[in-house]
Amino acid sequence: MKVKPLTVGPILGAVTGDTARIFGRGEYKLSRNKKSVLSCVGVARIRALDSSDYDPPIFFKMSPAFDTSGVAVFDELSSETEYEYQIGYFLQKKEEVDQANINLDWSKAHTKQFQTASTDPKKSRSFIFGSCRYLLKLFGSWFDDRGDKTFESILKQINSGTTTNSLLMVGDQIYADDLNAIGADRTIEEFFSRYQETFTQPHIRELMGQIPTYMTLDDHEIEDNWPSKASPKDWVTLFPTAIHAYITYQMSHSPLFEIVDDKADVIGSPSKLWYKFTDGCCDFFVTDTRTERDEAESSDPAFEEREIINEDQFEALKKWLADGSERVKFVASAIPFFPDFKKTELDKWSGYLHQRTQLLEFIRTNKIKRVVFLSGDVHCSMSAELLCEEDPDFKIISLISSAFFWPYPHKSGSFQLSGKLKTTSLTSHSYTVTNAGPAHFDDNFSRVTCDLNSLKFQVFQRLGKLLGEKEHSF
Structure with missing residues (x-):
């Protein structure tokens, strides 16, 4: 049987010290007599790089409900260890596969390598993050591929020996609403096609196959x-429709779904779209700041019933923040927590001042x-710190990275890069933005x-040039 x-x-999705999840899509087809459908069966195998033999293959379902895709789960791995895996699929008439006796030809399968996460809470980490990769779809089927240059630059860093432990994409991985009303996706087939084109451009595909990749959505996964x-x-x-496609391509390989019987359980309907994970000295909480919003009837940012x-x-x-892990607490939020624009924008955290003030006080x-x-x-990309005038022990840091690629002139935003952050009467303390900028408006990661x-x-320009760097102490 050819794979x-x-x-x-x-x-390559969520990777822990002893597990790894890998997403793949197949393509079902009709049988020769065109009276039945040949189903897709996913198959993968793995070996430690210091081992000459692969472990026995694992098989996983590629569900038509999820665009003929599935997730392979490897377990009982060792932390901070290099592995090689092969993955692909084959067509099968029957639901059941004789796994013990099947003879597989792996010559056409994808072969990739990766490293498992660190379980050492003091181990330093290095990761890439960014957002907003515009992939304009024109004339019904042609996609712009210029944004793939960003991921080529990331690959060049990795291939030159720069350690990269993970990749975080914090929103707008697709723009389902090209030019807003013109060409916007509405059917599940259109959303699936968008993801297929976005995630198969060569450099992003190569990158995501070898670096643990974590994602969250922003507005353009649905509409502006x-x-x-x-x-x-x-x-x-x-x-x-949009969320089903999002779950299929961005969440199915994330920690959102529990591993049940050595498989990622993506059959049920998730009650949430946020999740958390840990690697070395870093804890991550990947928020959903888009689908749970309650804007209430008031447009007053301080109105307590407005929830992001x-x-x-x-x-x-x-x-999670107060769990005492003593690791660095990274909160991934598609929209900036601070700094704010000088003019209040209701779409950002500044439009939900009650919750932001509560979180600051906590x-x-x-x-x-x-x-x-x-x-x-x-x-744009920049960093900033937030201090409290009355509490010298308080400090939080904001890192912003966007856009991976935007084909039009970048609008220079007017940010409040110093002075007091807007809060509500929930606090009598003054929170001050400091050590902010500079803001980089080039395409970047x-x-x-x-x-x-x-x-x-x-911050690196799309073609790899270093635009700027800054150090922040804890």
């Missing part, structure tokens, strides 16, 4: 500034250290290298 190469993937313009019909047609995340996520975030009163927000969205004492934030 066919994947049509999308492999995407969702849900500000959503009609009741959009909530029951556009929203579930619901109560369950808010409580989970606070519990971090300060619980004396939580090493808190860093990672975000994108605003088509960012690298974060950190230990328990400090982090280095580097």
Whole structure:
């Protein structure tokens, strides 16, 4: 039986010290007599680089409900260890496969290498993050591939020996609403096609096959500034369609889904879209700041019923922040926590001042250290710190990285890069933005290298030129 190469993937998703998840898509077809459908069966195998033999292959379902895709799960791995894996699929008439006796030809399968995560809470880490990769779809089927140059530059760093432990994409991995009304995706087939084209361009495909990749959504996975313009019909047609495609291509290989019987359980409907993971000295909480919004009837940012995340996520975030791990606490939020634009934008955290003030007070009163927000969205990259005038022990850091690629002139935003951050009457303390900027408005990606004492934030232009770097201490 020949193992066919994947049509999308492999995407190396969540990797821990002893497990790894790998996403792949196949392509079913009709039997020769065209009276039945040949189903796709995913298959993968793995070996430690210091071993000459692969472990026995594992088989996983490629579900038509999820665009003929599935997730392979490897377990019982060793931390900080280099592995090689092969993955692909084959066509099968029957549901069941005689796994013990099947003879597989792996010559066409994808072969990649990766390293498992570190379980040492003091181990330094280096990761890439960014957001907003525009992939214009024109004339019905032609996609712009200029944004793939960004990922080529990242690969060049890796191939030159620069350690890269993970890749975080913090929103707008697709633009389903090309030119807004013109060419916007509405059907599940259109959304699936968008992801297929986006994730099969050569450099991003090569990168995601070897570096653990974590994602969260922003508005363009659905439509611009969702849900500000959503009609009741959009909530029951556009929203579930977009989210199903998002779960298929971005969440299925994430820690969102539990591993059940050595498989990622993506069959059920998730009750949330946020998750957390750990690697070395870094804890990550990947938020969903888009689908849980309650904008209430008031447009006042301080109105307490305006919520950017619901109560369950808010409580989970606070519990995670205060868990005493002593690692660096990275909060991935698609939109910036701070700095704000000089003019209040209701779409950002500045439009939800009640919750932001609550979170600031929680971090300060619980004396939580090493808190860093990672975000994108605003088509520029910069870093900043937030201090409290009345509490010298308080400090949080904001790192913003965007856009991976935007084919039009970048609009220079007007940010409040110093002075007091807007809060509500929930606090009598003054939070001050400091050590901010400079803002880089070129297409770019960012690298974060950190230990328990400090982090280095580097911004690279799309073609790999270093635009700037800054160090922040904890």
